Amino acid sequence: MKKKVAFYTLGCKLNFSETSTIARSLVKEGFDRVGFDEMADMYVINTCSVTENADKKFKTIVKQAQKSNPQAFIAAIGCYAQLKPEELIAVDGVDLVLGATEKFNIADYVNDLSKNDMGEVHSCEIQEADFYVGSYAIGDRTRAFLKVQDGCDYKCTYCTIPLARGISRSDSLENVLKNAKEIAAQDIKEIVLTGVNIGDYGKGEFGNKKHEHTFLDLVKALDTVDGIHRLRISSIEPNLLKNETIDFVAQSDRFVPHFHIPLQSGSDALLKLMKRRYLTNLYIDRVQKIKEIIPNCCIGVDVIVGFPGETDEHFLETYHFLNELDISYLHVFTYSERDNTEAANMDGVVPKKVRNKRSKMLRALSVKKRRAFYESQLGAELEVLFEGENKEGYIHGFTENYVKVKTPWNPNLVNTLHKIKLKEIAEDGLVTMEFVNSPVIA
Template sequence: MKFKYSIFAGSSSMDAALSHKTVAFHTLGCKLNFSETSGISRLLETEGFVRKEFDEPADVYVINTCSVTDNADKECRYLVRKIRRQAPDSAVVIMGCYAQLKPAEIASIPGVDLVLGAAEKFNLARHLRELVPGSANENSRAKICSCDIGEVTGFHPSYSLGDRTRTFLKVQDGCDYNCSFCTIPMARGASRSDSVAKTVQTVSDLAARGDVREIVLTGVNLGDFGKGTGESFFDLMQALDTIDGIDRYRISSIEPNLLTPEMIDWVAASRRFMPHFHIPLQSGSNHILGLMRRRYKREIYAERVERIKSVMPHCAIGADVIVGFPGETAIEFQKTLDFLVELDVTYLHVFTYSERDKTKALEITPVVPIAVRNERNKILRNLSYRKMQDFVRRHEGQTRKVLLEGHVKSAMMEGYTDNYIKVTTPYREEWANQILDWTL
């Protein structure tokens, strides 16, 4: 039976009724979303909910959305239709970045019951207590629980557990940058984080479990950790390196202007931080970087890569690149291509520019045709493949530490070296979630 809202939430009879409800999650987007979904699902489990897989019958389906991909609306509508076909009487909740940016648009999607903005997603359990069995009203719009993003100031630590061998730990949220193409500040608010001490306690608790081998530090703008508290991301790195029980840390992504030489040198000497950086570039043209309102020039990026390779020649370096940004002429794209060809990076995450409401990039001309954007994407993806293959060849015959995943894929298991080279081998139970010496 489809859920309706009630004003008598929180009663003991209501709590008892909800204690056997099932919930299924689907996450769109980044590692940060993944960590938040995992954390919120555990909060629901403490309230008596039982988690189900998304393709299984459940009383409540929750979709955690993204604002980065250009088809968020299409993905949402497709998933809601899928839910309605397989479980027509279930409740559907939409939360996350897209829900914060366009709540009314999501509320108008047939079949959606509840839309939660950035300030309310961690209160999901309370909102679900306000859902009681009742007759469906297909003509009613979803309830929206949201506020102006300027009012979102709290930090909610979260981390993933059980879904993968690596644990994604959110240590920072929000962003004070105003890149002309990006909606993240509008979706997540100002930069904020926990203290070093609280983050260390969270990691110590994870270490005490005994099954967490690698932690990936995630955030919107990691380098801004501790802003306003007198602490820094480097302070956090140094503190985490002293915790026994965690073998490996990775930095999910850090802006080149916030990645300092002392951080690079620290990773080179660290016992636990892996020789692997992911540093957004976005463009190899200073003109385009200016239009994007990025806070660095290509020369700074090249300096960071050179510094990394001088102290860690074996280090993997990933780069984000946007192609087809307004104003990116053939000459400007060629500057990016030439820069990347010469740059000693390992792989690229290539994004095709897509328009976002309320962003300054909409005012920039000329607009690059979609077909041209797609062709440039293809060129850089091919370059990324060649660079990764060359990186792997340079390490053939070396022995490196590999953390093997605990799950099976077609009788095979996968893992990554410290410097992010992927290995695949026939599944062996005794190797699951273990760090082994591996000859490449």
């Protein structure tokens, strides 16, 4: 009988792409992959350490696995596994913890899957995470996350990612294109480029610090791969998003008009405390440049509330800055202290209640911004890619500029692209639509 393995992924798109690659490697070793809610011989949890909640959630997921099979072998991998392996191995039921470099060779560590009285930790010093493992995830049939870069050389004072993932390094252009072609061959219509700091692409190729290629080289090369209908840039630092890249996306048939650009704070004083590599004037410049040449572009923003030293005045500065900016939605993160970061020792700690109140205010602003963006697109003719789930009698999809639409469920629409016209915003906040041409559906 083949052994069964199940995976649970916490955190970012990058984690999802790595889980997929690790899963494929175990299938090659003779495992059968099953769902996490099914009976399995081994459960692998890919962890995240960006927020406190991700840490807490780990224990809940271990219990979930034990409920399905109390005798199952449980392995933890990922960022939290690299940062705090001793904490994870101490959780009842965990047999194996693998760090940043070891996770890709999980088959070498699992042996006969027998439970141990003492769990094992295999975790390198993070300085040893200096080689690159390419990966991609196919979460559903419509889109894939393609990893192009890993690690980060930035020293943001709130962030543990460099400690968990090591130095900035990239996949070779040749390998990225090979992976993109493999994805295209599986009839997947959209690729989302992912990494820790993808604008830094090219650094550390073949283990050196010289940029063999730039992010613009990568974008131009991917634009030529046959069989990919859409390419989406997941998240790129404002200081690394160059005019040439924006200009190229504007004229590309494949790269979609959607940028996600982390801001973190609308206060220059806080950006300096965070050791970000830009100030608000550069951010304004990037947004204006995009909107000038791609007026229907969707722009998403990451922002942190409750950073040490954030006074009411600083917060309102951020709120007004975002309110006045021509952006489309926010990802709001409530600051949480992380060990071994500079910010954890800073003065001016913001009470949790205040952090949560500020977070609510920005989430409400995000709803307002998204609605205003959707309203600006009503009447437009766009192309939608339909997803695979029946949600209360509707099928959902995203336009190229990330407007979420719905139409009555039809299984033949799954993973198909159609020219549509946006009609109105429904009560649930999604946009209703009509087909521009009656779709020919088999």
